[in-house]
Amino acid sequence: MRQIPLVVTGFGHVGRAFVSLLREKREDLERRYGLGFQVLAVARTEGCFYTGGPLDVRQVSRGGYVWTDGNPCWHKGLAVTEIIGRQDPGGGLVECTRSNLETGEPGLSYISAALAAGWHAVAASKGALVVGLPKLKAAAAENGTFLKFSGAAAAALPTLDVGIFSLAGTRIEGIQGILNGTSNFILTRMSEGLAYDEALKEAQDRGIAEADPVHDVGGWDSACKILLITNACLDTAYVLKDVHVTGITGLGPDFIRSAGREGRSVKLLATAAPGRQGGRWSLDVRPSLIEASHPLAHVNGTEKGITFLTDSMGSVTLTGGRSNPRGAAAALLKDLINIFRPPF
Amino acid sequence: MRQIPLVVTGFGHVGRAFVSLLREKREDLERRYGLGFQVLAVARTEGCFYTGGPLDVRQVSRGGYVWTDGNPCWHKGLAVTEIIGRQDPGGGLVECTRSNLETGEPGLSYISAALAAGWHAVAASKGALVVGLPKLKAAAAENGTFLKFSGAAAAALPTLDVGIFSLAGTRIEGIQGILNGTSNFILTRMSEGLAYDEALKEAQDRGIAEADPVHDVGGWDSACKILLITNACLDTAYVLKDVHVTGITGLGPDFIRSAGREGRSVKLLATAAPGRQGGRWSLDVRPSLIEASHPLAHVNGTEKGITFLTDSMGSVTLTGGRSNPRGAAAALLKDLINIFRPPF
Numbered sequence: 136m137r138q139i140p141l142v143v144t145g146f147g148h149v150g151r152a153f154v155s156l157l158r159e160k161r162e163d164l165e166r167r168y169g170l171g172f173q174v175l176a177v178a179r180t181e182g183c184f185y186t187g188g189p190l191d192v193r194q195v196s197r198g199g200y201v202w203t204d205g206n207p208c209w210h211k212g213l214a215v216t217e218i219i220g221r222q223d224p225g226g227g228l229v230e231c232t233r234s235n236l237e238t239g240e241p242g243l244s245y246i247s248a249a250l251a252a253g254w255h256a257v258a259a260s261k262g263a264l265v266v267g268l269p270k271l272k273a274a275a276a277e278n279g280t281f282l283k284f285s286g287a288a289a290a291a292l293p294t295l296d297v298g299i300f301s302l303a304g305t306r307i308e309g310i311q312g313i314l315n316g317t318s319n320f321i322l323t324r325m326s327e328g329l330a331y332d333e334a335l336k337e338a339q340d341r342g343i344a345e346a347d348p349v350h351d352v353g354g355w356d357s358a359c360k361i362l363l364i365t366n367a368c369l370d371t372a373y374v375l376k377d378v379h380v381t382g383i384t385g386l387g388p389d390f391i392r393s394a395g396r397e398g399r400s401v402k403l404l405a406t407a408a409p410g411r412q413g414g415r416w417s418l419d420v421r422p423s424l425i426e427a428s429h430p431l432a433h434v435n436g437t438e439k440g441i442t443f444l445t446d447s448m449g450s451v452t453l454t455g456g457r458s459n460p461r462g463a464a465a466a467l468l469k470d471l472i473n474i475f476r477p478p479f
Numbered sequence: 480m481r482q483i484p485l486v487v488t489g490f491g492h493v494g495r496a497f498v499s500l501l502r503e504k505r506e507d508l509e510r511r512y513g514l515g516f517q518v519l520a521v522a523r524t525e526g527c528f529y530t531g532g533p534l535d536v537r538q539v540s541r542g543g544y545v546w547t548d549g550n551p552c553w554h555k556g557l558a559v560t561e562i563i564g565r566q567d568p569g570g571g572l573v574e575c576t577r578s579n580l581e582t583g584e585p586g587l588s589y590i591s592a593a594l595a596a597g598w599h600a601v602a603a604s605k606g607a608l609v610v611g612l613p614k615l616k617a618a619a620a621e622n623g624t625f626l627k628f629s630g631a632a633a634a635a636l637p638t639l640d641v642g643i644f645s646l647a648g649t650r651i652e653g654i655q656g657i658l659n660g661t662s663n664f665i666l667t668r669m670s671e672g673l674a675y676d677e678a679l680k681e682a683q684d685r686g687i688a689e690a691d692p693v694h695d696v697g698g699w700d701s702a703c704k705i706l707l708i709t710n711a712c713l714d715t716a717y718v719l720k721d722v723h724v725t726g727i728t729g730l731g732p733d734f735i736r737s738a739g740r741e742g743r744s745v746k747l748l749a750t751a752a753p754g755r756q757g758g759r760w761s762l763d764v765r766p767s768l769i770e771a772s773h774p775l776a777h778v779n780g781t782e783k784g785i786t787f788l789t790d791s792m793g794s795v796t797l798t799g800g801r802s803n804p805r806g807a808a809a810a811l812l813k814d815l816i817n818i819f820r821p822p823f
Contacts, residue, residue, distance in 0.1 A: 156791060160648060167714075168647075281822070291792035293645035299823065300644060301637035303512075303816040304504060305809060370511075430798055433777050442799070447500060447809035448635035449801030454774055455786070457793030465649060465791035472647040478625070479643065 136165055139475055140175040140222055142215055142254075144245045145232030146201055149259045149286070150177065152460035153229060153467050154192040160468065168476045175222070178215035180232075180241060184208045185218060216248040224253025227471055231286075234262025236359065236375065243267050250274045250282065257470040259286030259463045261359045268363065269372040283470035288363045289314055290466040292439045292456030298368030305445035307368055310407040314360040316437035316458035317344045317351035318383050318403045322422075323435045325391045326400060331383070343437060354382035354403060354420040361405035361418055364441070369407075373418060381421040390422070399424050400432055430454075480509055483819055484519040484566055486559055486598075488589045489576030490545055493603045493630070494521065496804035497573060497811050498536045504812065512820045519566070522559035524576075524585060528552045529562060560592040568597025571815055575630075578606025580703065580719065587611050594618045594626065601814040603630030603807050605703045612707065613716040627814035632707045633658055634810040636783045636800030642712030649789035651712060654751040658704040660781035660802035661688045661695035662727050662747045666766075667779045669735045670744060675727070687781055698726035698747065698764040705749035705762055708785070713751075717762060725765040734766070743768050744776055774798075 141157075143150050157172055164170045173189040184195045186208050194208045195201065203209045219226065228249035234242040242263035249256045251274065258264060263271065264284055275282040288294050289312070298307065313319050320343050324334035335352065338344035350356050358378040366373055383403050391401045404423035407416050425432050430452035434440035440454035456462060485501075487494050501516055508514045517533040528539045530552050538552045539545065547553045563570065572593035578586040586607035593600045595618065602608060607615065608628055619626040632638050633656070642651065657663050664687050668678035679696065682688035694700050702722040710717055727747050735745045748767035751760050769776050774796040778784035784798035800806060 163650070164648065292795065293641060296640065296645040297637060297797075300817060301640040301813065303820070304508065304812045306507070428777075428779075430777075433772075433774075435772075445809075447504075447801070447812075448806055450799045451636065452798045453641075454796045454798070455794045457791070462792055465789075468648045468791075469645065473644060476647070 136169050136171050137475065138171045138173060140226040141172050141229055141471075142176045142178060142219060142226065143174055143229045143231060144178045144215055144242070145230065145260065146177050146179060146195060147231065147233060148460040149463045150229075150231035151192070151196065152464035153231065154195070156461065156464040156468055158192060164472070168472055170472065170475055172227070172471065175226070176215060176218045178245070182209060182211040183213040183215055183218060185210055185213060215245060219249055219252045219254055226254045227474065228254050228256040229467055229471070230256060230258040230260055230263065232260050234260040236262050236265055236355070239263040239266030246271055246282065247274060250278050250280050253278055253280060255281045255474050257286065257467050257474070258282070258284040259290070259467055261287045261363065264363055265359050265375055268366050281474045283474060284363065285470050286463050286466040288360055288367065289439055289441065290456065291458070291462035292441065292453055294364050294441050294453065295367050297451065297453055298364060298443060302368075302443055302445055302448060302451065305447045307443055307445055308409060309444040310361065310364060310368070310441065311431065312357070312361060312364070312405045312441035313402050313431050313434050313439055314357045314405045314441070315351050315403060316439055317348065318354070318357070319434065319439070320437045321352065322383060322391070322401055322403060325386070325388060326395055330388055331386050349384075352382050352384050354380040357403060357405040357420045361407055361420065365407040365416060365418060369416070371416065373416070378418040378420060383422055386422060394424050398427050400427070402431060402434070480513050480515050481819065482515045482517060484570040485516050485573055485815075486520045486522060486563060486570065487518055487573045487575060488522045488559055488586070489574065489604065490521050490523060490539060491575065491577060492804040493807045494573075494575035495536070495540065496808035497575065498539070500805065500808040500812055502536060508816070512816055514816065514819055516571070516815065519570070520559060520562045522589070526553060526555040527557040527559055527562060529554055529557060559589060563593055563596045563598055570598045571818070572598055572600040573811055573815070574600060574602040574604055574607065576604050578604040580606050580609055580699070583607040583610030590615055590626065591618060594622050594624050597622055597624060599625045599818050601630065601811050601818070602626070602628040603634070603811055605631045605707065608707050609703050609719055612710050625818045627818060628707065628711075629814050630807050630810040632704055632711065633783050633785065634800065635802070635806035636785065636797055638708050638785050638797065639711050641795065641797055642708060642787060646712075646787055646789055646792060646795065649791045651787055651789055652753060653788040654705065654708060654712070654785065655775065656701070656705060656708070656749045656785035657746050657775055657778050657783055658701045658749045658785070659695050659747060660783055661692065662698070662701070663778065663783070664781045665696065666727060666735070666745055666747060669730070669732060670739055674732055675730050693728075696726050696728050698724040701747060701749040701764045705751055705764065709751040709760060709762060713760070715760065717760070722762040722764060727766050730766060738768050742771050744771070746775060746778070
């Protein structure tokens with residue numbers, strides 16, 4: 136069995152769910168794929184959890200909280216790049232930090248260091264990819280390593296796998312997605328009669344929306360995802376300011392009610408549409424009316440969905456995929472398996 | 480650029496669409512994937528089209544028909560296995576024969592010969608896979624070659640890619656699919672008020688159903704697909720007689736009308752459900768009532784769809800994908816690209 140060292144950067148909801156999932160799946164991964172993943176370090180901004188051997192989630196958290204004070208595994212000031220540098224090439228970085236969409240940090244430095252050291256990288260955080268995908272892809276190619284980021288592009292909904300792998304050889308002629316579960320939940324509740332503020336409050340009460348919901352309802356999360364999906368599937372290098380973003384903040388109930396009366400629904404649609412004659416693509420996020428026959432019309436609640444329009448396969452739509460930390464963790468693990476398993 | 484010889488077995492609608500698509504996509508495949516596929520031979524039961532160099536579709540057909548009489552490229556009695564044997568390892572077999580579901584022939588012999596000669600194989604025809612998938616998989620593994628068959632498992636709807644690649648690491652806990660476009664078209668028209676015979680006749684008039692529609696409306700096409708998808712994604716070895724098959728032949732309008740009144744719809748659902756305590760899976764094809772909230776409820780007309788239920792990613796649904804020879808050709812080409820392109 137192949138033993139593969141992993142370093143997890145960031146230990147929020149997704150990082151924790153990943154380490155737990157790995158423990159739950161250990162036997163299954165050995166049996167089905169011949170792979171033994173070992174978490175060698177968990178890195179935070181101020182230091183690393185590290186023992187020199189495989190870490191357990193219990194060595195990193197206690198009572199549900201990250202455990203630094205008095206934890207013998209905690210090394211304040213130890214940089215994750217030192218640990219990656221100590222290892223032979225061929226490990227995997229699992230990037231889960233809450234990264235900055237303007238600087239891409241700290242993920243950008245972590246991923247760059249991993250690729251330069253001959254490590255593969257999988258990412259659930261978007262910042263580094265939104266800021267630096269073309270450079271990171273070039274670095275991966277130069278070092279003969281892989282960079283995969285299903286976890287950052289709708290996670291359990293396999294947008295990138297389908298766009299890159301399943302649609303290989305087709306010409307993608309358009310992409311439309313409902314890529315943010317929180318805003319879709321709010322729109323669904325509004326279509327059922329709630330006002331915007333009521334629907335937002337319910338989403339917050341149920342842990343679906345954050346206390347500061349602007350990233351979701353302002354359309355920025357969707358914008359990051361359509362940007363990453365477009366750049367990954369079309370091999371383009373658009374940047375976040377190329378995306379025209381209108382969120383659902385304060386959307387009036389009349390718009391949604393009148394849509395409902397016409398048998399249509401309002402969705403926060405993220406779209407990528409080709410320019411004329413091979414020109415630049417238009418990237419947009421905005422509340423949009425869609426017909427009941429549209430393949431995304433029945434994507435409700437916290438569900439997500441994406442439709443690819445192609446020349447030779449027609450339109451292919453994906454819906455579902457769990458929108459929670461476990462789903463994101465499963466997407467990270469899927470990417471790791473597909474990097475390390477034998478060809479199939 | 481990498482030059483790859485191909486042999487196409489069978490030259491019906493799908494084989495022809497494949498050769499045409501390859502010509503259409505030549506530059507694109509070179510530019511995007513660095514791949515140059517060359518059709519070296521087209522094989523039929525009685526002989527091969529073969530010149531020793533790359534073949535053009537015009538050397539194989541004339542006026543829309545297969546051209547044997549007086550065609551200098553046609554070699555009656557030449558076996559395709561001789562051509563594969565003359566070549567260095569590493570070419571690709573593109574299996575498109577109308578194969579027999581009981582014997583798997585002639586596809587079974589073609590694929591076996593290709594794999595044994597160190598060639599990779601992609602298939603759109605089901606017979607060989609329905610009859611002999613476990614043996615063929617073992618042969619591929621032994622020879623270090625690949626066998627892919629998206630074209631035989633819903634084609635442009637990427638059922639196998641998602642089940643094997645995108646859901647890697649999850650436990651699949653159930654599969655449900657609308658896998659036959661013809662019967663779904665008939666059921667859709669019946670839900671709009673037509674009687675079974677009227678809907679079938681319309682499907683035949685529009686070229687959607689064959690003159691002898693039993694393969695589609697009897698549920699056998701769906702049965703083959705759910706069998707292949709289950710065996711491929713779960714690494715099982717079920718056979719066609721393990722699938723309980725009830726088609727839609729002669730379905731009464733009352734069933735469909737009463738479903739409609741309750742807001743439900745009738746679909747020819749192919750399902751794979753796990754047995755208790757790790758026992759054998761149940762494979763079924765039968766007309767089924769589904770709720771409007773089911774992710775396949777709005778798959779209408781000739782569309783197909785599939786839902787995978789998983790432990791860690793929730794449910795993931797795919798819908799769409801063109802149901803015609805061009806879609807099948809695109810699925811064959813996709814599999815070839817993913818076999819031959821550099822890892823990504």
